[in-house]
Amino acid sequence: MKLGETLFTAEAIDRRVKELADLICLDYQGKDLHIITVMKGSLFFTTDLIRAMDRRITMGCLIASSYREKTVSEGNVELLTQGMGAVGNRHVLVVDDIVDTGFTLAKIREVLLSYDPASLKFCVFLDKEAMREVPFDVDYVGFTIPPEWVVGYGLDCAEQYRELTSIRVVDPKAEDNESQ
Numbered sequence: 001m002k003l004g005e006t007l008f009t010a011e012a013i014d015r016r017v018k019e020l021a022d023l024i025c026l027d028y029q030g031k032d033l034h035i036i037t038v039m040k041g042s043l044f045f046t047t048d049l050i051r052a053m054d055r056r057i058t059m060g061c062l063i064a065s066s067y068r069e070k071t072v073s074e075g076n077v078e079l080l081t082q083g084m085g086a087v088g089n090r091h092v093l094v095v096d097d098i099v100d101t102g103f104t105l106a107k108i109r110e111v112l113l114s115y116d117p118a119s120l121k122f123c124v125f126l127d128k129e130a131m132r133e134v135p136f137d138v139d140y141v142g143f144t145i146p147p148e149w150v151v152g153y154g155l156d157c158a159e160q161y162r163e164l165t166s167i168r169v170v171d172p173k174a175e176d177n178e179s180q
């Protein structure tokens, strides 16, 4: 796998995360907030976002898998909900790394709505708007990006590159260049 262009540096990410945190704090003033992070990709984003919020929260996690080591969507989403915490009658904000086809968030919305939350909103770090296959409006978006595979800041390509502090483009077909 070969790393390409840097789309967002660690500094740019940091600035945008703080802006999102301020927006969210404003919108949830006077309300309890339960944040559900979608593992594993949104781990870094969620912890940065929460630490940039000057407020109390509760949190839980969901594990979603649809890609299974591939970079092509199967539209077939598996969800593990044991760790998400109580959702009924609460203000819930789901935080994910990226929305691509929209299948993952659509599935999460369907499942969480069945628990009757007081409100349900979605925050993603990246939005590949041009790739959407099911309509999905995200409430808070860090950056909109072109339809390329990206890694870093928690996002992976076949489990590689999550540790990068910036967001980089990757070419998943260039497999002969592991060392870059």
Ligand code: IMP
Binding pocket: 041, 066, 067, 073, 096, 097, 098, 099, 100, 101, 102, 103, 104, 105, 148, 149, 150, 151, 155, 156, 157
């Ligand atoms: P969707 O169901 O097609 O919207 O895809 C959502 C999930 O696919 C995300 O939560 C990511 O885990 C993964 N994904 C989609 N595009 C990328 C990418 O460019 N890099 C890394 N993961 C991605």
Ligand code: MG
Binding pocket: 038, 039, 040, 041, 042, 064, 096, 097, 098
């Ligand atoms: Mg994900």
